[in-house]
Structure formats: C-alpha cells, structure tokens
Amino acid sequence: MHNRVGRALLALSAVLALLMAGPATTATADTIQTGNTVCSMYVNSTGFGAYCTSGSAYLGDGTPPPTWRERLDGKPFVPCRNFPIPDGIHLPQAPEGKKWVLRVTITDYDLNTYNGGNKAHLERAYMPVNAEEEAQCPEPDYMDQFWTRFKSTYPTPALVVKPTFTPRVNIPAFFSLTKESSEQYKTTGELSGYYDPQHNLTMRGMVVEMKVDPGDGTAPFTCLMGTTPADDPDGYDETQDPFHQMNTCKHKYAKSSASQPDGMYTVKLTIIWEVSYWIGRDAGGWHSIGKATVTAVQRLPVQEVQAIGG
Template identity: 75%
Template sequence: MHNRVGRALLALSAVLALLVAVPATTASAETITTGNSVCSMYVNSVGFGSYCSSGQPYLGDGPPPPTWKTRLEGKPFVPCRNFEIPPGIRLPKAPDGKKWVLRVTITDYNLDTYNGGDKAHLERAYMPVDAAEEAQCPFPDYMKQFWYRFQTNYPDPALQVMPTFTPRVNVPAYFTLTPQTAEVYETDGTTSSYFSPGHNLTMRGMVVELAIDPGDGTGEFTCLTGTTPLDDPTGYDQTKDPYHQLNPCFHKYAKSSASQPDGMYTVKLTITWEVSYWIGKDAGGWKPIGKASVHAVQRLPVQEVEAIGG
C-alpha cells in the first residue's frame, strides 16, 4: 500500500510548485513570559518565529544566579536590536535614505535581577531608519547572552491524490497533504528557566484547513485536516473501492483534462496553518497564536475511464 503512495509522490514532486503570491501582513503576534525568558512570537503567510530576551540556565545548585548587572561587568546594557523584516510582511516604500527594520526592545527591565525582573517585556516595531537611527541599537558581542532568535518557514506542500496520481472521470479523487508537509516544529534549548528547566519554548505549525479549487470550473471546496487515521496518513483504505471511503475530502471530475493546457487541470490550493506554542508539560498544553494561509498550485491530469481490455 505505502509503496504505491511513494511512487505517486515521486511524480507529484515534479508538478507541485509554491506560488509567488503577494504576501500578507503579520497574522498575529504575542508576547509571553516563560521561566527566565520573555518571548515575542509571530505568525504570517510565510512562517513563524520568536524573538526572546533570555538568561543563562541555572539548575539550582551552587550560589544564586548572577544578576544582569553582574553579567554586564560594567558594560552598558543595550536594550534594543534591529532585525531584518520577517518574510511575509508587506510594507510601503521606505522614505528616501531610510530602510525598514524590525526593532525589538526589552522594556521595563531591572538589571538587579537574574532575569530582567517581573515587569520586563518585549516590544516590536516596524520602523524606517537611516544610518544614524540604525546605529542607536548596536549589538556588541557581550549582549548576545541576553538575546536569542529562532524562526522557520512552512514546508513546500506535497499533495497526495488517491487512489492514483492520475484520477479518472466520474471516479472520486481523494486529496490530502503528506504528514511531513502538514506539521512543523521549531524549538530552542536555550530557553530553560532558572528554576524550572522544563519550561522550554516550542512552536508548532499545523495545517487545519485545505481549500481546493479543482480547476474544472466547479468552484472551491474546503476540507478540514487532522481526520485521517494515525496508521494510514493518506486517509485512503486500499481494501475498499473509491466509492466507499471515509475521507470526505474528494472531488469527481466530469471531463478529462485533454482539452486543458498541457493536458492537465490547474488545481489551486489554499493551505491554512495554525501556529501554537508550548512552554512545558504543566503549562496547559498547546496555546494557539494565530492562523495564516499559504497558496500553491498543482497540475493534475485526469483521464477517461479505461474500458476492460482496452
């Protein structure tokens, strides 16, 4: 059963392509405190990530952890950093002589604490800066211990079409995404809390909805994901015929694709990702941040039903 699926995916990889669509603005952003870290997270149409202020992990043995002031060793604390604009953010043209940056600033911090204090938090701002304004937030090496950053892009979608890669007219064609392209994780081990090392930040993106325009003029239909059995990620029961399947995500083509460009229908996909975060087993499980959509296109041949012996 899975060998058939593997052969189908080899063919799909040659015709599935991510569309270069106009990117959306940030879907949502949220700032949280996890142990000794303050993290500002974001999710948009290209991916998700986090900007955090942090301290060195302390496992509870030995003397108390050093304060931020002690760790600075007399050097000035630079509370802000300039980052490149995250992918998927759409901004107007910057004024002449300036460029856009994402400025993240640690505010309301207390240098006499080991983690910046209870009021410390991050503020994010998209702002145009010239050279002098950009230099307001230098990033010397000694400041690296107070910051970290991680981010990930959504994987290129891989669409599975069952029971065969080439559907037949008037026979249901079932659509799913491969598990590898429908879920992605991002984590960073430096987020351990001084007093609760288990509170590590992990972010997860999962596809929660798949909208499909089959390309034959019948219009778009929407499928919820996450309904396929764990032991069969294609959601297709090979012991049953195409007319007796449980997967509700299917379409019947009434005509072959012979008259279409290159003999294939152009199938348009809208893939909705939901991004959540997790900060430890005792923190209430996964907490959603927001959703964002990715667009893709699939070229799909559809053939007439072949007669027996033909």
C-alpha cells in the first residue's frame, strides 16, 4: 500500500506543531472474534488501538488447544480489567476520592472452550472508581495470558511542497504528506493470540483527506488522499512543469510572505485519518472503524521570484 503522499522526507525550516482537536470523541467497531481472540477497537483524534482477550498464540502441535479452564489450572477467572483512559478522551473531573478508568469486561464467555466460546465479547465502560471499586477487578499474574493491549498514536505530519519547498509567487505549489507521516500500522503480531498463522489482527490508520488553509487570506481547499503506485508516491510528475500536473492539491500564492511574521505564511492543516482493521486473509479486505480529525500548522516562506529554480 502506498498512500498518496511523498516518501521523501524534507528538512523543514519550521517544525510542524500538532494541535489536538477537542474535546475528542471515540468511534468504536463491533467486537470481533477470529480464531482464538476477541478484540474491541477504538479510534480518536490522538490515535487508535485495541483491547483483546484470549491469551498467547497457539500455533498447533497436533493436539487440541487447551480450554480456558485448563489454562486457569484451578484458579478463579477474573473477567474484568481496568486500563488508563485512552489519550484523546476528555472526561469531566471525577467525583472526590475517585478516578476515571476504562473498564473492559469479558462477557458471555464459556471456560470449556479454547477461545471463550462463540458468544464471548468485550464490553467497555469509562467509570469513576475509588480504591474499593478499582479492586473489583484484580490483576493476578496468571490472568495476563488472557489480555493483550496495543495502541498507536498518529505521527507528526511532515509536509511536502513541490516543485520546491519554498513556493514561488504565481507558480502552483503542490501539497502532500510523507508516507511515513500519513499511514500508520499496528498489529499484535506473535501476541495476537490467534490459533494459526492465518489469523492475526492488523490495524491501519491512513490519511484520507487534508484541508489546507494557505494562510494568505484566500479560502481553504480540500485534498482527497488515497493510495498511489510506488513510482508516484506524492502525486507529482517530476517530468512535467508545475502548470501541467494532474494533482489537484495545489495553491498559487499571489504575493510573497515578506510582510508576514518571520517572513512566512502560517499554513493550517486539517487532517482526516481513517482507521481500519484486517484479519489474516480476510476476503473482505479492510474494514473501516471510523475517522478522526487532527490539526497542525506549518510556517511556509514564499518568494517573490518568477522562476522555478532554487
């Protein structure tokens, strides 16, 4: 997969500052179950992740996989676990003497199965708890095998400007993001808990839209983003001049930035991430969980030069 964003990471004269949109909301997918694992996933303006239950991966040794009861070896099953509130979630102040936790609970499980049974699923709740309420979900070491948690934050945006990083007056400037800053993968890998190599959960965050306010008083414009071939990662054809490009993510500055603070325009970016998941060789491909918005700013110098060179 190659996002419609450049691979070449340019040295920027001003660092992109990531500004979180808030208050953030969380979009979640239905709990999924494949092979030996049940997972609940989330996406918000800070990043995405999943909470899974089943235990260590079972790759097979010729015998049936052990049931949950067998793995407990006579110890009590604790179906809930408290986690920190995911980054990007904003909650009111907790009542006095309490704190907020994300409580994930395994429900409708069957201990006599290797994966909790077909009805097993996860339920999530943001709860204010005191010490006694928090202790309702103890975390004995032997229960660690049933829980897997992973998360990923969005990378800091890295803006690519073509044909030169410093745009010229009256010459179209084309905007994109580097692949490294517009596509993020996360997988549980060997700890996925799925019972064979064909079952592993992969999550992907990808920029699908970028709104650009060029900072010169003109109206913002929106750029749709997606996948492109490996030989055209940023959508800019180096064999053609700036006036003969198919890429529509462009802006033409009418005057230089000399009169602006520090001699640079302040470009505001509104970036839409879409997070999806994929399981093994799932014929259905990627399944969308939801979208999240991230904003950023970029200081950009524009020169009063009529030529492209430089």
